[in-house]
Amino acid sequence: MSAAPLVGYSSSGSEDEDEAEAEARAQARPGAGGCRRAQSPLPSQRLPVPDSVLHMFLDTKEEPEDDREKHGGRVRTFPHERGNWATHVYVPYETREEFLGLLDVLLPHAQTYVPRLVQMEAFHLSLSQSVVLRHHWILPFVQALKDRVASFQRHQAPLPEIQPKVA
Known part of the structure; x- marks a missing residue:
């Protein structure tokens, strides 16, 4: 059975009853509007936003400044997006x-080809490329990574003797 709402109509003709039933069913369906012809929809005017709210965040920048000097000369490979790390x-x-002795010998030679090369303060071995989280x-990512590497043993191999040759 249909769950159409009960509506009283003054006409008793069967054609008028068919129209009333069709209208009642259309209003009962989701997304059908639900407004009767006699009712007026809500006004579409919006209230004005107060000036205090409009000027609340004028000093904040939408896009962060990508300053190479703050990141050891590194450049982003993808644009910054709020909420991404x-x-x-x-x-x-x-x-x-x-290692530092070797670096002191190699760096000046490398700078003849790439002048902006500088010695970093800290060194590391990358195991992945940059990804967005x-x-x-x-x-969850850090915990999964810890779980995966927990079975590995620490290994510290001695560095081989390196004798840099200066030409």
Whole structure:
């Protein structure tokens, strides 16, 4: 049976009853509007937004400034988007005197080809490329990564003796 609402009409003709039933069924369907012909829809005018609200965040920038100097000269490979976190997996590298000596020899030669090269303060071995994580994915990602690497043993191999040759 149909669950059409009960409506009283003054006409008793069968044609008028068919129209009334069709209208009642149309109003009972979701998304059919639900307004009767006698009712007027709500006014479409919006209230004005107060000036205090309009000027509340004028000093905040929509797009963050991408300053290379703040990031050791690195450049983003994808644009910043609010709520996204650029993430990569790496193993930190503790520098030793031998490594720093080699770097002191190699860096000036490399700078003849790429003048903007600079020595970093900290070094690492990247295990992944940069990926984007939403904020709510960070903790599950870190936990899954910890679970995966927990079975690996630490390994510290001695550095081989390196004798840099200057030409």
